[in-house]
Amino acid sequence: MAKQLGICSVAYEEPVYIRSGVSVVGKKENEGPLNGLFDYVADDPMMGGKTWEEGENAFVKKAVSLLMQKNSELASGVRYIVGGDLLGQGIGTTFGVEEFHLPFFGLYGACSTSGEALSIGSMLVNAGCADELICVTSSHFASAEKEFRTPLDYGTQRPECATWTVTGSGAFLLSGKEPQLRMSAVRITGVTTGRIVDYGVKDSMNMGACMAPAAADTLLRHFKDFKSEPKDYDRIITGDLGMVGREALLQLMREEGIEISDRHIDCGIEMFDSLAQKTNAGGSGCGCAATVLAALILPKLRSGEWKKVIFMPTGALLSRVSFNEGKTIPGIAHCVVLEHNG
């Protein structure tokens, strides 16, 4: 059973494990600082599909397939797929997972969806609803630009504060079962669920500014609910705030008297070499935090280099319609605590 903490958090008395993670990315993602750490690199961003959306479907399918192959002894026990993507009506995920023919819960949390999936997934495992389940999220540079901004063919100039949607999919196998080799798994020990936070920002080319207030809101409540402080964590990891959003988050936390700059990292900043790769403020998308979790964060937690981290993907809640109708872009951030299983 889960233990409720404060108004927004739960802690697990029995452990929930991330038994395995898989990252599938595009060529550009593998040309960044994380070169060589991904499970699969697709040179063709369409992966043989006829449309960008079919390309995204193929990334999802590849991530889930590889995860099942890597965990063949657990795969038969998988009871749910829980996940989502950035596209309208979740078509990136629907057509990516349909052929696995497993019970499916579709989610939407914008770029925070990997945090939402790990939150709900771990709650379901903890509740005994599943011994094993899969969390999967994806994004695709071309399908996302088409969905949210302007057709790629326009060649629109990108301001410095814009982020670059990661082409990739990350999939994770959650289980309540202790692994034979303890260090092969990472534990999810707690969750702080995000609220929608709206500072009135309306610039869809500056997602960092839209999401930073939500990140600060979740982080402050997390410290309060868990009676913890930054030094209790080896790293505080946001999803895709990018360089502009990171500065805003650090500033918002300082205003509350909390300094996190020495241990904060952002998956979007880790993903690309922004100058060399011209990605401006960093990477973004549901696939960003998920692939960096599989490629970089889980290995460091497995090895014990990091004992305990906050993993907090952030999402900007807009659609083309809401943006064109002049609505604000609220943010949300879903936090999970990940620990070395030493």
Next chain:
Amino acid sequence: MAKQLGICSVAYEEPVYIRSGVSVVGKKENEGPLNGLFDYVADDPMMGGKTWEEGENAFVKKAVSLLMQKNSELASGVRYIVGGDLLGQGIGTTFGVEEFHLPFFGLYGACSTSGEALSIGSMLVNAGCADELICVTSSHFASAEKEFRTPLDYGTQRPECATWTVTGSGAFLLSGKEPQLRMSAVRITGVTTGRIVDYGVKDSMNMGACMAPAAADTLLRHFKDFKSEPKDYDRIITGDLGMVGREALLQLMREEGIEISDRHIDCGIEMFDSLAQKTNAGGSGCGCAATVLAALILPKLRSGEWKKVIFMPTGALLSRVSFNEGKTIPGIAHCVVLEHNG
């Protein structure tokens, strides 16, 4: 803790209650057979908003507000809002719930979302993650037509098999606490989670045909997992198959040797008088099953007229993009078992 049944179902050992439900609908919905049963009827389909989307937001906000007012003694314990709608990136819900400032899990399951929300919501209550939480879904005729089909101004002719998206929102307060007045609550005793089922149908004007195979798939697995049969339920209630989808479901079940026609009802068929109201095959949308649950189904379960029913909203997983790219329209159906708390 939940007990796993078969490969797709869970049963709850401790009860989860729907303590209260609220329905907010438009004028046309209240002119149908369920006239007078709704909690609130909005004569203005924009509810004071400037756009159809703002109208939908207002329906959501009204439903959640009324639910909290009706349950003021429980409202302070609400830990999560779980829900979604049909619009891209869930903007119907986001801007509807943001001002409640509660931890939020956004879902997407097309018109099955109310079933998905009750499934995940009941799992979270059962897990002890929340004593109380709110499930909410919505749809809006005008915002949905704009999102999925053609602008209303075109006056496109609607084939007989088309359904009419319900303008409305239904909100439910789930709780693990036994109510003082037993009969004031309805119990959720089990869940069978839907898989994506794709028969290759591509007609977005015939959603019933897209969704019926998924309804049959979930229903067959439900009977198997729970070792139950149709006569164990007073009603088997689908979300919005409409008249075409109902016939397809009855036929698919007959092919498996199971007759459900004497106890099957469909929220979409209940909602409108199709001839008088020119709604063709019936009502549809995330708001259809949810408002009929609050207005019709919960009262009959409370009174004991019905002791046990299957509530199974169905969803058609398409987007404007996937439809225009020639993709199929797969279906999904999420089933919850609702029982009189006698």
